[in-house]
Amino acid sequence: MPKDATSRDPALLRLADAVILPGFPGREPPDWVRRRLAEGLAGVVLFSRNIGDPEQTARLTAALRAERPDVIIGIDEESGEVTRLEAATGSSRPGNYALGVVDDVALTEELARDLGRALAEIGVTIDFAPAADVNSNPDNPVIGLRSFGADARLVARHTAAWIRGLQSAGVAACAKHFPGHGDTNVDSHLGVPLVSGSREELAEVELLPFRAAIEEGVAAIMTGHLVVTAYDEAYPATLSPKILGDLLRHELRFDGPVITDGIEMAAVADRYGIPGAAMRAIAAGADGICVGGEHDDERIVEEIRQTIAGAVAEGVLPEQRLAEAAERMRRLAAWPATARPAADAGKPAVELPEGVPIGLHVARRAIRITRRDPAALPLAAPPHVIEMTPQLSLASDRHTPWGVGEPLGRLLPGTTVARFAERDGQVPGAAELDAALAEAAGRPLVIVARYADRHRWLAEAIDRLLAARPDAIVVEMGLPGRTDRGAVHIATHGSARVCGQAAAEVLAGLAP
Structure with a gap:
């Protein structure tokens, strides 16, 4: 921590708090989480370690909301292979690949709406899903079944349907992993993936589902920690102004919050450290920092906070950029109050066999x-x-x-x-x-x-x-x-x- 950290401008520290989304241990919020939420921490991310049954999780989120009524409560719930809600039992809903095989967009929308209702009932405000990656590389070690498939148009239409369904239930969607993690053979948890396609190839494949997500009104987009050489040979997308600014903001015209994938992942943290990667992500154009999958204590939150505020004080990070990020996160916090769930969100939009849950119906059809x-x-x-x-x-x-x-x-x-x-x-x-x-x-x-x-x-x-x-x-x-x-x-x-x-x-x- 910098020597002068205790004298840091309180206003800068509050701005830094407003862009951090940490994880925490246990099934009750620790005192430090409660205190920091009351002081302006943007929100939290829930992991399987925080989740028991729905009643327990609802009590947990209510306790968080008691400290900050507009707290952002995020979760990485894709269904299928990546589930936090049902990590102990296995998911009652198939993942994206099964939905792509069935290729019924109405069914995809309904499954996402069903998931959205379950998340809303336990107090979650944003789901870091769907994965909008086109799984064009069969050797991809991290996407695979998390993708709707290898065809960009199929992925695009199901990405839009998934977002439509989830958000109709009052839960914000967050399409990931921008600008597309599908054509890689490295897991960004462990190393730096490389995407070497041309800009024309990226436009026809990787970017197509993200365009569909933006057109559908997706609430947020999550970055991927991957180097996309057509746009930036030096920095992973999470740390690249060329990708987050020139491509996402200007070319694709997305003005919503941009949230990082787990900032402790090796693809960015190995080179810059967790606090350094977080600061560089904000400088590049990200608005929210996810952390806590592996580092879930107060120390890492304080280090990120001090590093971001310190970078502003030292002229490395423009205060206007940090303020802009904090404002976008405030808009995300307000999203549930401004969103209007569909009046018929509680009624299935597709006809299901009597007594058969939608997840099992999709699994049978796949x-x-x-x-x-x-x-x-x-x-x-x-x-x-x-x-x-x-x-x-x-x-x-x-x-x-x-x-x-x-x-x-x-x-x-x-x-x-x-x-x-x-x-x-x-x-x-x-x-x-x-x-x-x-x-x-x-x-x-x-x-x-x-x-x-x-x-x-x-x-x-x-x-x-x-x-x-x-x-x-x-x-x-x-x-x-x-x-x-x-x-x-x-x-x-x-x-x-x-x-x-x-x-x-x-x-x-x-x-x-």
Whole structure:
């Protein structure tokens, strides 16, 4: 902290407070969060560590609102693989990729409206979603199922529908990760992704969904920590005036608040430190700083606050720029009061089967089946299920349940499950796979995987299992790839809880 921090201009410190959105530990607001909200902190970001049941979360947000009635309460709730609301159980709504496969914009809008109602009921004011990235690189380690697909026009129309649905329920949407994280092969949690397309290529692909989001009236846009060489070879978008100013503000004419992705992510923090990256983001044109996914204490908030105020005092950051950012965040805080939820927001805009939640309905419609042996379904007896997953991006909670074995066990009692997960590069060996195979002797075998075509060890493990049991059924719960594996191949296009349930219904012969 600077030596003269205690004598910093209180007005500058209040402006700095007005652009910070921190996380915090626990399911009740710490004293420091309460105090800082009362003093002008913009708001907070909720993570799965803060969330129990809806009643608890509503009490939490009410306590925050008691300190500042217009507090911004954000959450990173995409549904599907990135869920904070249902991290403990798995999401009751599929993610974007399943929606893109179904390709029914009315259904996408309705699912987002359903999510918006759930968020509004617990006091959330902004959802850092949808991901408007076009997943044009199949080796992308962080987007994948979070995208609506690889076709820019499909992504654009579903991005608009998702925003329309969420905001009709009174919750602000925040399209991300500008200007598009889809054509990368580096996870920005861990390094600096590079997008090397020309401006013409970016206009036709990456930028198309963001244009649609802006036209739809999206409340906010979240930056991506990626270098886009066509606009700025030196700085990631979050820190680039050329991208946040020239491109987003002037060319795309977006005048709403721009919020950073987690500022502690390696793509920006490794070079500048967390406080330094936060200050540079504000200077580049961002308005709100998200922090707290990994650093959730008061110390980091104070360091960011002092660094931003200090940069103004030293003439590095224009005070007008900080004041502009603070004003945009005040407008975001006022958004719920000025937004007018649709009068019919409580009524489904699409016809659903009686008694079927929209998330399960979408998951069922997203299932795709390739049959090589028509007699393999339905299963003739309770099977043995082998589930395998790679190590996922930090965007997903690795403890969130997934798979087919658990829901299948409810439908076919006697089902057994063996689970294997990559951990820090360690993957199951031949002996472990052979032991799991032995448990399936005399019974049907179901092999379940996520992203099998992206990870060599997974593809080889499936091949080993199928060499011994060509009658096995393969269920892919990541991005679709080869469909010629197994007697039957089932693609769920997501690993949310409802995706596993939908696959289990197919296996048990109970699909509607």
